[in-house]
Amino acid sequence: MARSAIQSAPSNAPVALISDFGYRDHYAGVMRGVIASIAPHAAVIDVSHGVAPQDIVAGALILRESWRFFPPDTVFVVVVDPGVGTPRRPVAVETNSGVRLVGPDNGVLWMTIDQAGLKHAVHLQSERYFLSRQSSTFHGRDIFAPVAAHLSNGVALARLGAPITDLERLTVPDPVESGDQLIGLVIYQDTYGNLVSNLTRARIERLQARFPSRRLLVRIGSSVPFAIARTYGDVPKDSPLALFGSFEMLEIAVREGNAARIFAAGPGAEIRVRAQP
């Protein structure tokens, strides 16, 4: 039975869900059912269940790009968990900025912990906050959803398990500087085919500062070079451009088109920014 004896607090924190469960099966829906059973007054907000199966980096980026826009007491549940049924630990984390994170300790939480600041982390071990029967394949339903619901209800993180400090880390590779070039790569491809890189505005500005009189040009793979624009409106329809999109990273796009398709590129593709002599 999913309904727990532990009653819900009068005022609930929102619970936000990220997973690679997709939209065909009942897996995400069952997590919502478990949360509604334990914390009926919690607002449950889907961030996305469309993370590519077992793609920990994509899950980590989606969480990192989302958490800032949610209420500061939100409990995020992130289930991208290729290691379910192996000794990887289930964890819950409290950050300095207030948001809490629940999921497998496989790095998927790390980029957000890094931004929001680690306050406290525990290895989930108190089975009284799990469903009473746990499967070996669906910890989203049996462990993560009920724990998040109890956190929403006001249960203290410290009651969920023993403190840990050796959380699994995951970072995107740093761009490399080489002469008048900055060499980065695509870290995320979105629905529109926009290709988000690991090149921050600061890195690009530093390159420009080193070559103040030169123009920066961008290439993806062996493409012709194109300019960094401020917005889509700066180029004609169907033209490629590089711009700082919603991730605040350099992003390759095609106005009203699909850059991933046009450049036949995706995550891992090389992006070069050159200060053109």
Next chain:
Amino acid sequence: MARSAIQSAPSNAPVALISDFGYRDHYAGVMRGVIASIAPHAAVIDVSHGVAPQDIVAGALILRESWRFFPPDTVFVVVVDPGVGTPRRPVAVETNSGVRLVGPDNGVLWMTIDQAGLKHAVHLQSERYFLSRQSSTFHGRDIFAPVAAHLSNGVALARLGAPITDLERLTVPDPVESGDQLIGLVIYQDTYGNLVSNLTRARIERLQARFPSRRLLVRIGSSVPFAIARTYGDVPKDSPLALFGSFEMLEIAVREGNAARIFAAGPGAEIRVRAQP
């Protein structure tokens, strides 16, 4: 920071979301997070985020076919916005029937304004109702979601920007009458492969009235002609039929099958209704 200083009113209007953000990325989820931050008590209802990328006509039809079935004070946010980052205007509209619409002024709102009646429209300019930092690529997050949340909280439309009257219009083409034929086209294809046309019941009835003793037959492209049925049950399994579906427009379907696949047709395909001699 997403959380706004402007507090929420005691009773909130529902906020309904339509977009082409798809279900892979966090874009729709982040809009929900922004709304939860500003209007935590608003019910947020997804209509669809599966509009084909940048397909303004599909977005407009989905809104037109939905608004009537929602509470009359609903605030609809529609983000199908190929012109983000160009000078197209962000707008908010109040209709005579009560529903409010927020989105880009690119025609996506027009068919519904036409049905519900235009009461008041504004060009969104008051940045105090936007997120404090706006990107040039994600107005759904930075402008439309926060504005909708403030409308849900009770902020008056007039405070959001200057009134405008020259909204961008978008209509589906009218069918053409030619002798004993009515020539229309497919305007929408749904998940099941049903093909919805621009032929209203009134237009079909007028043709029948002109040829009262003849039988109306329907062809899509160069298909064999088939009859107008009242319901799927009127034809055997796997047979094509034309009927008035949930859009209240003539719709080409195949009982328990996929008409789009079987007729290799989609939006734009010609549909002829003939009063057969």
Next chain:
Amino acid sequence: MARSAIQSAPSNAPVALISDFGYRDHYAGVMRGVIASIAPHAAVIDVSHGVAPQDIVAGALILRESWRFFPPDTVFVVVVDPGVGTPRRPVAVETNSGVRLVGPDNGVLWMTIDQAGLKHAVHLQSERYFLSRQSSTFHGRDIFAPVAAHLSNGVALARLGAPITDLERLTVPDPVESGDQLIGLVIYQDTYGNLVSNLTRARIERLQARFPSRRLLVRIGSSVPFAIARTYGDVPKDSPLALFGSFEMLEIAVREGNAARIFAAGPGAEIRVRAQP
């Protein structure tokens, strides 16, 4: 107009939705709008709208695998309805365990009725609980959603129509025993490519009990045989295994891989468990 004159009760039961509407159109969204219009305080929880079009068995399994994890007063609306517009009956069911079910009487509800216990079923006929104009193609909007909202509001099942007892049944085939083999089949394929069979733990244990000194090996189609594991962690990455997954049925999987793709198999594929001499 969707808003009903019948007012909502002070405390609402949750409404959970399952359909094959997919995520492209407004169909699922419009059901949410109808429910919000009639029962504005009801929590509406999506289980899945990704059931394969008109796949009654998949819809039935998704409901069966979900209901237990929801609050016991939940009203489930299940719209997988290839027979809409034929004489198949719209029904509502109350189970002994408390959950209520609303949908077409085509078998999609049966596996759950079988588990939860049939208390009372009615043929939906009271049009005052439907939308005032009903289409012949979208009973999800016009009949099932409004009925569920009224049930959530506290309307008694008996007021919705005449009692019936001859509900349409649907079951998955039983496995067959043959010598030292148990022959089953795949009944469900999930997003990850896991292949769920009709082989229960009890059936497998009975085979083992008959051949206590032998080892059970599993084959799908003409695959090489592999062992039954306790969890993914028992085999190396990319290896096939059989295990009892979240359905509590024997499931063919590939650790961090896609079994459906690797074995080119799906629903209907044969699975043999043999007590190897």
